[in-house]
Amino acid sequence: MNIRLSDDPTDISWEALAVVFHRAPLGERKPEKLREAFTRSPVRCFVWDDDRLIGAGRALTDGVTFAAVFDIVLLPEYQRKGIGSRIMEHLAAASKAPNLILHAVPGKEAFYRKLGFRKMTTAMARFSNPEKQQEQGYIE
């Protein structure tokens, strides 16, 4: 393995990133939507093994108080090797914000707990499709 983290979107195949999301799994994403979300996010991380795109993550930040982390994702064969933790540290450093918030995929809380995250007691979300989010375990 020759793992490299980069924030440069220039050589990204958004189709390849959609395959990473599909296989991880982290849902079905349209390549064009991924391109928009990642290029508009001020903080990005793409993970390469030599010339193969194997993972990613992104964050929105105000650069002084808060950053929100989204879409940390790795191909299954690269999971549980410490790479997800490296993505988080890359995003945290690049966000330049002391406070990070996120919502975990149900079942993945332990990954974030190990990185110092704690459950928020008053977190709330207004989703466009609350029934689906409730079904998936994101809201009560």
Ligand SMILES: CC(C)(COP(=O)(O)OP(=O)(O)OC[C@H]1O[C@@H](n2cnc3c(N)ncnc32)[C@H](O)[C@@H]1OP(=O)(O)O)[C@@H](O)C(=O)NCCC(=O)NCCS
């Ligand atoms: C979740 C994910 C990003 C974690 O990245 P990773 O590289 O596999 O995690 P790391 O190897 O850095 O794990 C660090 C620690 O977090 C914990 N952890 C990681 N994945 C876990 C899991 N699935 N279940 C329980 N604990 C987990 C472990 O304590 C692990 O340490 P250990 O392997 O020494 O026991 C990755 O597994 C992934 O892409 N999953 C599919 C997509 C997804 O669900 N993304 C998260 C969106 S919220």
